[in-house]
Amino acid sequence: MKLKSIYLGLLLALALILSYVETLIPFSIAIPGIKIGMSNLAVVWCLYLLSFREAMLLSVGKAVLSGLLFGNPVMILYSLSGAVLSCLVMCLLKRSNGFHVPVVSAVGGVAHNIGQLLVAFLMVQTYGIVYYVPFLLLAGLLMGGVNGSISALVLPYLQNYLSKGDSL
């Protein structure tokens, strides 16, 4: 596909915009690290429309750039580990071809939070962090599931559009 890099750029721009929009939404629970993770929509789309390589590139680019734009260096480390693990897990699930898109995305959300927790654990070096595990697992499942459901609705149209663009 010749247009791959163009779509990758578009998806990265979309991911960054969604990251920005998310900072505008006042959404905070007592537990740190819980986000809607709308920018992961772009990663899921990328995984299904393009390929694993592009999705991983997008994940890393998204984490680094959104960290630089809207966060701080420490945040980059957290979101980078989360994004890479999430992308790996989603790719494996997608390859297995045995799961629906919402579930792939939901487990991706869980993996994202686990990745962040691992970094947090390395940094804080306390078992007290286990306290957050159940909430982060469920939050990742829920948010990822919502993102995945949206993706499942949108992807067929994007797929259709892309296959038309290819023939141009």
Place this chain on the structure above:
Amino acid sequence: MFGHGKIGHMKRVRNDCILIFIIVLLAGGFWLVQYRNSIQKEAVLQIYQNGELTEEYDLSQSRTIPVTGDENSYNLVLIEDGTVRVTDADCPDQLCMKQRSISKNGESIICLPHKLVLQIHAKEEGTLDAVTY
């Protein structure tokens, strides 16, 4: 591509359910472990009046403690399931009753008009003080 793979739809639904179930189970397991650890049997409630420690109570025993001080001030302290709160008071602002219940090391309820401080003190180190992302 979506739902039209080699694997049938029903099989996918089954896989989906199994995976979600495993994650929810994992979350539940972690929560249970964490919950059991969080019950600090060693913790005590310390009552300070006018800045001096006057009484200590074990958190594991449920009870109500009437605390009286200078000028007939009155606060009713309730220990229940390892948490402490103030259920009745005759102070003017009644803020001590509105504060959320305390149970973890270092947490406190303060009644300023009566110069009364209720503080949890655990013998062992508790969980995290703070986590920043």
